[in-house]
Amino acid sequence: xxxxxxxxxxxxxxxxxxxxxxxxxxxxxxxxxxxxxxxxxxxxxxxxxxxxxxxxxxxxxxxxxxxxxxxxxxxxxxxxxxxxxxxx
Amino acid sequence: xxxxxxxxxxxxxxxxxxxxxxxxxxxxxxxxxxxxxxxxxxxxxxxxxxxxxxxxxxxxxxxxxxxxxxxxxxxxxxxxxxxxxxxxxxxxxxxxxxxxxxxx
Amino acid sequence: xxxxxxxxxxxxxxxxxxxxxxxxxxxxxxxxxxxxxxxxxxxxxxxxxxxxxxxxxxxxxxxxxxxxxxxxxxxxxxxxxxxxxxxxxxxxxxxxxxxxxxxxxxxxxxxxxxxxxxxxxxxxxxxxxxxxxxxxxxxxxxxxxxxxxxxxxxxxxxxxxxxxxxxx
Numbered sequence: 001x002x003x004x005x006x007x008x009x010x011x012x013x014x015x016x017x018x019x020x021x022x023x024x025x026x027x028x029x030x031x032x033x034x035x036x037x038x039x040x041x042x043x044x045x046x047x048x049x050x051x052x053x054x055x056x057x058x059x060x061x062x063x064x065x066x067x068x069x070x071x072x073x074x075x076x077x078x079x080x081x082x083x084x085x086x087x088x
Numbered sequence: 089x090x091x092x093x094x095x096x097x098x099x100x101x102x103x104x105x106x107x108x109x110x111x112x113x114x115x116x117x118x119x120x121x122x123x124x125x126x127x128x129x130x131x132x133x134x135x136x137x138x139x140x141x142x143x144x145x146x147x148x149x150x151x152x153x154x155x156x157x158x159x160x161x162x163x164x165x166x167x168x169x170x171x172x173x174x175x176x177x178x179x180x181x182x183x184x185x186x187x188x189x190x191x192x
Numbered sequence: 193x194x195x196x197x198x199x200x201x202x203x204x205x206x207x208x209x210x211x212x213x214x215x216x217x218x219x220x221x222x223x224x225x226x227x228x229x230x231x232x233x234x235x236x237x238x239x240x241x242x243x244x245x246x247x248x249x250x251x252x253x254x255x256x257x258x259x260x261x262x263x264x265x266x267x268x269x270x271x272x273x274x275x276x277x278x279x280x281x282x283x284x285x286x287x288x289x290x291x292x293x294x295x296x297x298x299x300x301x302x303x304x305x306x307x308x309x310x311x312x313x314x315x316x317x318x319x320x321x322x323x324x325x326x327x328x329x330x331x332x333x334x335x336x337x338x339x340x341x342x343x344x345x346x347x348x349x350x351x352x353x354x355x356x357x358x359x360x
Contacts, residue, residue, distance in 0.1 A: 002144055005096050009137070012103050016110045023113050023122075031119040031176035035126055038168050039113060042130045042161065043106065046137050049154070053141055061153045062218060068157060072164045076171055083175035105277055112284040120334045121293050124322055125280055131317065132277045152217050166316035166323075167309075173324045173334065 003054055010050045017043050030082050034075060041071025095140045102136035105129045119176050127169040134161050208238045258356075265352055269314060276319040283336070295324065296341050298331045300350070307353055314349045 017040060024036035045068040052060030080087055112125020138158045142151045215230035216222060283291060302308050312323040315333060320340025325332040335341035344350075 002092060002095065005099055009099050009103050013106060016106055019110050020113060027119075029119055029176070031172055031179075032122065034172050034175075035119060035122055036113065038172065039109065039126045039130055042134055042165065045157070045161075046102075046106075046134055049138070049141060049157070053144070058150055061150055061157070065153065065157050065160070068160055068164070072168055075168045079168075079171045079175040082179050105281070108277070108281045108284055112280065115284060115289065116291070118293070120322065120324075121291060121336060124320065124334075124336050125284055127316055127322070128273070128276045128280050132273055149217070156214075156217065163313070166313040169316055170312055170323050173322055177324050177332070 006050050006054050010047060010054065013043055013047055013050070017047070030078075034078050034082070037078075038071065038075045041068065041074070045071070091143060095143045098136045098140035098143065102133045102140065105133035105136065109133065120173060123169050123173055127165055131162060131165045134158075134165075204238055204242075208234050211237055261356075268348060269317065272314075272318045276317060279319045279340075280336075291336055292338050293334065293336055294341070296333050296335055296344065298333055298344055299329060300331050301329055302353065302357060304357060307357055311349060311353050315344075318347070318349065319343070 020036050020039050020043065024033050024040065027033045027036060045064045048060055048064040048067060052058060052064070077087060106129065109126050109129030112129065113122050116122045116125055135158055138154050138161075142154050142158075145151045145154070211234035212230055215234060216227070219226045219230070283289070300311070302311060308326060312326065312331070315321050315323050315331070320336040321344060322334045322336075323331060324334050333341075333344065335344070
């Protein structure tokens with residue numbers, strides 16, 4: 001029963017991810033796009049965790065951890081670029 | 089059975105808050121207000137889904153890893169929002185329809 | 193070798209133990225070899241990034257009393273996060289979208305960097321407010337509604353942070 005619940009949540013989150021992608025596509029300013037990408041990262045990390053629970057492949061939890069870290073670093077880099085026009 | 093019920097309620101709550109965050113991301117008018125919706129709702133939504141998975145797994149090594157992801161998201165999500173807001177506030181690409189005057 | 197001068201100090205020990213426990217969590221099966229490799233790698237990271245790690249007086253969690261205080265604060269904060277989310281849900285799902293977005297300036301003198309981080313992140317997670325910029329003597333905060341802007345004054349986070357700041 002729990003597997004079915006996890007699968008339902010996973011499908012729902014995947015649909016929401018596409019709706020967030022709409023904002024990344026049509027955001028008027030660069031900041032809107034960064035917000036959308038940041039949201040996408042959190043959602044996809046959750047998708048990976050749920051997938052690891054459904055398939056029983058426990059190594060995917062590590063993948064989700066690293067994915068969340070990479071998303072945070074990417075957000076910082078793009079924000080610095082928007083603010084200063086260069087990274088450092 | 090009771091544990092499964094609690095886990096499913098947490099899952100539904102997490103999915104609901106993710107839904108609210110996405111609706112806010114699409115409906116609200118400018119970048120700063122969109123950030124309000126996404127930061128709060130994503131932090132709580134991810135937290136609830138992770139707590140639900142932790143309850144489902146019980147006392148196990150996976151739970152510790154999930155807890156580390158939870159702590160990480162709890163710290164980095166507001167920080168990322170702050171960085172994006174600061175960049176949008178200081179940059180030249182400030183959205184034109186935002187009232188940037190500061191009220192005391 | 194200036195690098196190895198204070199290898200046994202408390203300032204070095206706590207990051208080392210944190211890194212080692214993180215390594216042990218990520219290791220699939222704990223054997224003698226993996227523990228030894230973990231200790232070597234953690235020691236190298238701590239030695240190499242010595243000047244990036246915090247000074248001792250910048251981390252108030254190191255004391256036990258502060259740690260318990262912190263746990264209580266996090267308990268109150270979680271309740272606030274739930275309230276904030278229900279607020280946002282009410283606003284977003286309302287068809288007429290009742291928002292009055294504006295910037296406010298909250299005067300706040302915080303010397304400690306760690307306290308600045310806690311205050312900024314807590315403000316972002318509480319109802320209707322978002323930290324935008326930190327200047328020398330004030331926080332610039334974006335408020336979603338007028339009510340949220342008024343609630344910023346004398347909030348529990350502000351009282352807690354000022355108490356922490358006075359104790360040091």
